[in-house]
Amino acid sequence: MDCVMQRILINKREIKVPLMANNDNILIQVKDLKIHFFTNEGTVQAVDGVTFDIRSGKTLCMVGESGCGKSVTARALLQIVHRPGKIVAGDIVLYRQKNQDQAEAINISKLEPKGHVIRSIRGKEISMIFQEPMTSLSPMYTVGNQIMETIRLHTGADKKQARGRTLEMLEFVGIPRPDRIIDEYPFRLSGGMRQRAMIAMALSCNPRLLIADEPTTALDVTTQAQIIDLMQSLQKDYDMGILFITHDLGVVAEIADNVAVMYLGNVVEYSDVRTIFHDPQHPYTQSLLRSIPKVTATREKLEVIRGMVPSPFRRPSGCPFHPRCTKAMPICSEVEPKTVSLTENHLVHCLLFDESAKKPAREMAS
Amino acid sequence: MTEQTPQSQLSSTSNSGKPLLEVKNLKMYFPIVKGIFGKISGYVKAADEVSFSIRSGETLGLVGESGCGKTTVGRCIVRAYKPTGGNIIYRRADETDVDLAKVDSKGLQAYRKDIRIIFQDPFSSLNPRMNVFEIISEVLRVNNLCSPKEMEYLVAQTMEQCGLRPEYMRRYPHAFSGGERQRIGIAHALVTSPRLVVCDEAVSGLDVSVRAQILNLMEDLRRDLNLTYLFISHDLSVIRHICDRVAVMYVGKLVELADANTLYTNPLHPYTESLMSAVPIPDPDLREYKNRIRLEGEVADPSNPPSGCYFHPRCRYAKDRCRTETPELRDLGNDHFVACHFADELELVGVRMA
Numbered sequence: 001m002d003c004v005m006q007r008i009l010i011n012k013r014e015i016k017v018p019l020m021a022n023n024d025n026i027l028i029q030v031k032d033l034k035i036h037f038f039t040n041e042g043t044v045q046a047v048d049g050v051t052f053d054i055r056s057g058k059t060l061c062m063v064g065e066s067g068c069g070k071s072v073t074a075r076a077l078l079q080i081v082h083r084p085g086k087i088v089a090g091d092i093v094l095y096r097q098k099n100q101d102q103a104e105a106i107n108i109s110k111l112e113p114k115g116h117v118i119r120s121i122r123g124k125e126i127s128m129i130f131q132e133p134m135t136s137l138s139p140m141y142t143v144g145n146q147i148m149e150t151i152r153l154h155t156g157a158d159k160k161q162a163r164g165r166t167l168e169m170l171e172f173v174g175i176p177r178p179d180r181i182i183d184e185y186p187f188r189l190s191g192g193m194r195q196r197a198m199i200a201m202a203l204s205c206n207p208r209l210l211i212a213d214e215p216t217t218a219l220d221v222t223t224q225a226q227i228i229d230l231m232q233s234l235q236k237d238y239d240m241g242i243l244f245i246t247h248d249l250g251v252v253a254e255i256a257d258n259v260a261v262m263y264l265g266n267v268v269e270y271s272d273v274r275t276i277f278h279d280p281q282h283p284y285t286q287s288l289l290r291s292i293p294k295v296t297a298t299r300e301k302l303e304v305i306r307g308m309v310p311s312p313f314r315r316p317s318g319c320p321f322h323p324r325c326t327k328a329m330p331i332c333s334e335v336e337p338k339t340v341s342l343t344e345n346h347l348v349h350c351l352l353f354d355e356s357a358k359k360p361a362r363e364m365a366s
Numbered sequence: 367m368t369e370q371t372p373q374s375q376l377s378s379t380s381n382s383g384k385p386l387l388e389v390k391n392l393k394m395y396f397p398i399v400k401g402i403f404g405k406i407s408g409y410v411k412a413a414d415e416v417s418f419s420i421r422s423g424e425t426l427g428l429v430g431e432s433g434c435g436k437t438t439v440g441r442c443i444v445r446a447y448k449p450t451g452g453n454i455i456y457r458r459a460d461e462t463d464v465d466l467a468k469v470d471s472k473g474l475q476a477y478r479k480d481i482r483i484i485f486q487d488p489f490s491s492l493n494p495r496m497n498v499f500e501i502i503s504e505v506l507r508v509n510n511l512c513s514p515k516e517m518e519y520l521v522a523q524t525m526e527q528c529g530l531r532p533e534y535m536r537r538y539p540h541a542f543s544g545g546e547r548q549r550i551g552i553a554h555a556l557v558t559s560p561r562l563v564v565c566d567e568a569v570s571g572l573d574v575s576v577r578a579q580i581l582n583l584m585e586d587l588r589r590d591l592n593l594t595y596l597f598i599s600h601d602l603s604v605i606r607h608i609c610d611r612v613a614v615m616y617v618g619k620l621v622e623l624a625d626a627n628t629l630y631t632n633p634l635h636p637y638t639e640s641l642m643s644a645v646p647i648p649d650p651d652l653r654e655y656k657n658r659i660r661l662e663g664e665v666a667d668p669s670n671p672p673s674g675c676y677f678h679p680r681c682r683y684a685k686d687r688c689r690t691e692t693p694e695l696r697d698l699g700n701d702h703f704v705a706c707h708f709a710d711e712l713e714l715v716g717v718r719m720a
Contacts, residue, residue: 065576066573176663190665220600221431223431224646225646225658225660226660229660250603250645253647253653254647273650291575292574292603293604295603295717296649301585303578304575304582308545308546
């Protein structure tokens with residue numbers, strides 16, 4: 001184990017991040033983030049060089065199949081990657097207002113996971129909604145208690161004020177009879193209600209960035225629609241940035257401004273939502289879009305991506321998607337692709353577009 | 367698995383003839399037991415007067431929100447539960463009828479191989495202590511359906527059909543990925559050459575790319591083996607993709623049943639309409655055109671349902687009559703069944719066609 005750690009430390013590159021890059025309302029910038037899991041069976045490169053940024057008032061959707069590293073990336077933003085996982089390289093730069101006319105940049109990836117600084121960020125600047133409302137609320141405390149805890153910790157309000165604010169939040173997220181629900185234990189609430197309570201908790205300190213990790217996957221379509229509506233209206237009111245993680249492309253089409261498609265720890269394509277759905281360039285994005293059954297289309301055979309997501313221990317060489325890719329070239333198994341910028345807001349991680357790597361690639365694609 | 371002619375053509379020809387299975391006024395009540403003496407204080411009406419039929423060779427979809435009783439109906443049909451009331455008329459291969467709801471557990475053995483079920487969760491539905499051969503062949507062994515020699519051949523053949531390599535027969539479930547496990551689940555259901563397969567959320571736990579593979583596989587198997595599916599799911603896009611006809615359930619009752627195209631484009635029940643409007647459509651350009659119907663409140667409690675039409679507290683068209691009178695499921699022509707008093711008057715909107 002020691003030697004693995006050592007090697008990574010030597011290879012670690014320092015990236016210079018400009019301190020005052022905040023003219024575009026950038027909330028958080030993630031650069032070349034690498035998270036590895038050091039298990040007994042070997043090292044898993046769960047996130048392998050991910051770069052993106054989130055602006056205030058905008059929604060970034062992260063899509064991908066299970067095991068592509070989307071949840072771990074989100075957790076890294078709060079420094080809650082648990083052992084054996086570790087952020088081995090990269091920067092997560094959070095820009096925040098220090099006082100009236102001074103902004104500051106904090107590199108979250110370098111913070112101590114249990115330190116004082118990150119604890120002032122969690123729940124205040126950045127908060128998170130988890131996938132399963134069943135398991136992410138404590139069964140031992142009432143809903144109100146859990147929300148009040150966040151408020152009292154970050155705002156220093158007394159019990160009475162915190163309770164008032166909690167009632168306000170519960171009403172705000174559309175929970176009926178908040179004065180009764182506040183003293184209920186989570187098991188008494190339905191799935192949709194619990195998720196609303198989670199949202200109320202996450203928003204109680206007016207965060208500037210909300211991370212939602214599959215918040216609607218466990219819910220019914222009608223409840224899902226309610227929650228999505230709620231999140232969108234809240235975003236409008238507070239100019240909040242949202243990082244929305246999902247594997248449901250229908251939901252993506254509904255809420256995203258920008259989309260990052262992930263495959264085995266890499267962002268394979270990044271662009272605005274219209275480009276991703278109407279003009280996708282990466283073969284994975286293209287096949288993914290063709291493999292979903294659509295409610296608007298009549299019955300026809302679905303196009304499938306051959307094979308399955310490989311085991312993280314047996315990561316293919318070169319481009320990790322090449323064994324399943326319909327446009328794979330011989331070079332794909334040898335060279336790891338670089339991220340290529342097609343237009344200003346369209347990044348693709350594929351050798352087809354890497355002119356320096358191969359010239360006849362374009363012809364093969366067409 | 368090669369490209370074939372469009373499924374819709376095939377299914378329309380096979381739809382003729384008498385139904386393979388007819389469910390009539392099916393009731394499944396679960397008692398609520400209170401106190402140490404087991405006093406029954408009430409009933410959860412998980413399925414209440416549910417009636418529909420499944421034609422031979424078709425795929426019937428059963429949709430609804432969680433807790434609406436769709437799984438209960440599926441389990442009654444495979445007789446994992448003994449229904450409280452009603453009939454499940456099954457048409458045997460020799461064209462005679464039998465009421466599965468009345469048959470006792472011994473008599474059921476004869477039908478265990480005809481009606482099979484595929485479960486949702488490929489991780490918890492396979493016994494981790496049995497290898498794939500044992501899992502798939504269990505039904506053959508228990509019911510004495512074939513000799514041990516044939517068994518191995520039959521299992522290998524079924525595995526191959528389901529896209530699994532027969533060499534992996536002696537492996538244990540943990541060695542397989544989610545998609546492969548679901549294939550094992552399908553092989554487990556198909557090894558007895560069933561006539562009706564109940565698919566209970568069979569693709570809900572799978573990733574997008576694997577889900578497409580499994581859906582295609584199920585479609586191919588249906589055609590090749592002349593299967594009939596009852597496809598239970600909450601995912602309306604999947605249901606649209608695979609089903610010929612669709613039944614919608616709400617709090618234990620069937621509210622609408624129609625041909626899939628009709629139901630999606632021209633729903634007649636307000637609940638179906640709101641379900642349709644809630645489906646996210648994977649096209650960002652349609653975002654602005656959608657006017658979503660927001661359902662107020664929560665799904666009604668099946669142990670204490672509202673009076674009259676169960677949907678009336680959440681229905682935006684509800685009138686006084688809905689509060690007092692329970693609507694019956696009635697035929698509005700063209701095999702379109704609706705349980706709503708005002709189905710003829712309301713003008714409801716379905717899914718926008720692309």
